[in-house]
Amino acid sequence: MTLGTWLALFVALVVAAELVRALRHRGLRQERWRRFFRHRTASWGLGILAFLVIIALAAPLIAPFDPNKQLDIIHLKNHPPSWTFLLGTDVLSRDVWSRVVFGARVSLGIGALGALVAVSLGTLVGAVAGYYQRWIDAVLMRGVDVGLALPRIFILLMAVALWDGLPFAALVIAIGLTSWFGTSRLVRAEVLSLRQRDFVVAARALGADTARVIFRHVLPNAAAPIIVSAALGVGNVLLLEAALSFLGIGIKPPDASWGNMIADGAPSIYTAPWSTLFPGLAISLVVMSLNAVADGVRDALDPREEPA
Amino acid sequence: MTSTSSLPPVLLRVRDLKTYFVTEHGKGTARAVDDVSFDLYPGETLGIVGESGCGKTVTSLSILRLVPEPPGHVLPGSLIEFEGRNLLALSAPELRAVRGNQIAMIFQEPMTSLNPVFTVGDQIAEAAIIHQHVSRSAARARAIEMLRLVGIPDPDERVDHYPHQLSGGMRQRVMIAMALVCHPKVLIADEPTTALDVTIQAQILELLDRLQHELGMAVLLITHDLGVVAGHADRVVVMYAGRVVEMAETDALFERPTHPYTEGLLAAVPRIDAPRAPRARLHAIPGQVPAATAWPPGCRFHPRCPYAWEKCAAQEPPLLETGVGTGHTARCWLVTEPERKVPKQ
Numbered sequence: 001m002t003l004g005t006w007l008a009l010f011v012a013l014v015v016a017a018e019l020v021r022a023l024r025h026r027g028l029r030q031e032r033w034r035r036f037f038r039h040r041t042a043s044w045g046l047g048i049l050a051f052l053v054i055i056a057l058a059a060p061l062i063a064p065f066d067p068n069k070q071l072d073i074i075h076l077k078n079h080p081p082s083w084t085f086l087l088g089t090d091v092l093s094r095d096v097w098s099r100v101v102f103g104a105r106v107s108l109g110i111g112a113l114g115a116l117v118a119v120s121l122g123t124l125v126g127a128v129a130g131y132y133q134r135w136i137d138a139v140l141m142r143g144v145d146v147g148l149a150l151p152r153i154f155i156l157l158m159a160v161a162l163w164d165g166l167p168f169a170a171l172v173i174a175i176g177l178t179s180w181f182g183t184s185r186l187v188r189a190e191v192l193s194l195r196q197r198d199f200v201v202a203a204r205a206l207g208a209d210t211a212r213v214i215f216r217h218v219l220p221n222a223a224a225p226i227i228v229s230a231a232l233g234v235g236n237v238l239l240l241e242a243a244l245s246f247l248g249i250g251i252k253p254p255d256a257s258w259g260n261m262i263a264d265g266a267p268s269i270y271t272a273p274w275s276t277l278f279p280g281l282a283i284s285l286v287v288m289s290l291n292a293v294a295d296g297v298r299d300a301l302d303p304r305e306e307p308a
Numbered sequence: 309m310t311s312t313s314s315l316p317p318v319l320l321r322v323r324d325l326k327t328y329f330v331t332e333h334g335k336g337t338a339r340a341v342d343d344v345s346f347d348l349y350p351g352e353t354l355g356i357v358g359e360s361g362c363g364k365t366v367t368s369l370s371i372l373r374l375v376p377e378p379p380g381h382v383l384p385g386s387l388i389e390f391e392g393r394n395l396l397a398l399s400a401p402e403l404r405a406v407r408g409n410q411i412a413m414i415f416q417e418p419m420t421s422l423n424p425v426f427t428v429g430d431q432i433a434e435a436a437i438i439h440q441h442v443s444r445s446a447a448r449a450r451a452i453e454m455l456r457l458v459g460i461p462d463p464d465e466r467v468d469h470y471p472h473q474l475s476g477g478m479r480q481r482v483m484i485a486m487a488l489v490c491h492p493k494v495l496i497a498d499e500p501t502t503a504l505d506v507t508i509q510a511q512i513l514e515l516l517d518r519l520q521h522e523l524g525m526a527v528l529l530i531t532h533d534l535g536v537v538a539g540h541a542d543r544v545v546v547m548y549a550g551r552v553v554e555m556a557e558t559d560a561l562f563e564r565p566t567h568p569y570t571e572g573l574l575a576a577v578p579r580i581d582a583p584r585a586p587r588a589r590l591h592a593i594p595g596q597v598p599a600a601t602a603w604p605p606g607c608r609f610h611p612r613c614p615y616a617w618e619k620c621a622a623q624e625p626p627l628l629e630t631g632v633g634t635g636h637t638a639r640c641w642l643v644t645e646p647e648r649k650v651p652k653q
Contacts, residue, residue, distance in 0.1 A: 202483070
């Protein structure tokens with residue numbers, strides 16, 4: 001590691017901490033943000049996520065080596081962590097730190113985009129089913145039952161088998177299309193109870209049309225569970241991508257994702273644990289941070305909680 | 309006494325309104341509103357009174373077609389005519405153009421009738437944005453103006469408040485502001501003060517009276533509180549078991565209640581000025597409103613009526629006029645056989 005990369009890393013840390021501090025400071029004036037930051041773990045989670053996102057965005061500045069370059073297959077294979085190779089090298093003599101940094105782009109990208117696709121679709125289907133009820137609800141929910149019953153890893157395997165060399169976008173869409181079932185059930189349940197509420201009838205009495213009622217009066221009141229399910233969804237998608245890559249059908253080598261790094265390092269896990277440990281830690285860190293943030297968001301958005 | 313013929317043209321005409329609910333598990337059909345007819349004239353306040361479960365709220369929801377379908381449905385043959393147009397025959401967009409614009413409604417529960425996630429300003433502005441396509445800033449100005457009109461102090465500040473920051477009375481004022489943004493011709497007020505304490509009730513009713521005069525709208529005041537009706541309604545419709553049982557001008561109804569049910573309701577109001585034996589019990593109408601799936605045959609009130617005789621159980625009376633040209637009608641055989649008015653033992 002050179003001085004420049006240390007400096008970049010330090011700057012990333014400071015920026016992340018500063019960002020959280022600024023949000024917190026500004027948030028103290030707003031009830032919702034205040035409720036969020038009352039959670040110490042949520043603040044930490046937000047900070048860690050901000051740090052990882054900054055690292056992913058600034059990957060070329062922070063990674064000391066080309067992540068895909070085999071530095072010296074003879075002498076630097078499975079090199080243990082040192083000052084030069086902060087997290088060691090893997091079986092092909094690639095720098096693990098650089099790969100973790102570049103892998104963050106892929107993994108976080110898939111996680112965020114996949115969850116976005118899944119939550120949007122799930123929200124839409126759930127809202128339509130819950131609002132219209134009757135046969136529309138029956139048809140959509142039986143579809144969801146089928147979707148939940150099929151193991152999605154097999155659906156994805158099928159997609160991969162049909163489409164050789166799955167591009168990144170297709171992988172995101174495939175993951176999104178197989179991950180929305182749970183969200184749609186959640187949203188449907190919320191909508192079912194919200195649509196009976198007095199303020200929804202009041203909105204209809206004012207002349208609001210169905211789209212307005214759903215998007216303005218029903219869904220905003222279901223925002224808390226939707227956002228929480230999105231946050232947890234990112235974690236799930238991340239784990240799914242790791243599982244797919246581990247099976248060799250996710251991100252194509254030599255590009256790094258945290259999942260395929262674990263897969264690559266698995267055979268030498270006893271001799272060179274660092275090549276699997278650190279991407280694994282990164283995944284755990286993101287999932288735990290997201291859980292903490294989701295907790296905070298849920299509390300911040302809970303309309304039942306009166307201001308302190 | 310004003311005769312019906314000298315009144316201005318009818319604004320809202322309800323004829324033979326039947327709203328039934330299909331109950332689950334095949335228990336049958338609940339005839340919540342069964343053949344209700346009344347007229348609402350411009351600028352007047354028409355009170356609809358009755359016990360819980362007699363069809364008041366369903367009647368009001370039927371007018372704006374807000375009855376949840378299924379299980380509810382308004383039967384063909386019903387007529388709800390607003391300015392000559394049958395609301396039951398309107399398409400969905402035509403109906404939306406009437407809702408909140410020409411006919412507005414305020415609800416019983418101010419605590420739950422406001423959307424908790426939007427500011428009151430946003431909610432008041434909504435009807436103006438929907439119906440008049442005004443800009444956001446113009447809508448906000450309208451919201452502030454409406455808040456001032458309904459007597460909320462510091463409207464410039466309150467406009468940005470969320471419902472949970474307001475008291476019950478304030479929220480009901482906000483509801484009224486929401487309903488009146490587009491200056492509707494008819495305001496349906498479904499038990500607007502039931503959830504409020506007594507002093508706030510009086511304020512809200514006074515506010516409604518004032519706004520009615522300022523804006524010249526007709527009010528359909530639905531309540532179970534005869535005191536409210538006495539003070540604020542021009543005419544009264546008494547409902548029982550999904551039917552109109554008596555209809556009269558307010559003074560006439562209170563002076564000469566004709567239907568035994570109306571009599572019972574009036575007797576059930578506690579009076580501080582009436583001489584009473586110490587420890588005397590309040591009068592109550594015996595029994596309860598029967599289930600809407602099984603109204604009794606004949607007059608629907610006869611099982612609870614102190615005067616009922618065989619004819620009442622056999623044949624349901626029509627709405628009978630109690631005096632020529634008074635517009636006072638009652639659904640009771642006593643109108644034709646007043647000598648029968650002897651309480652049973």
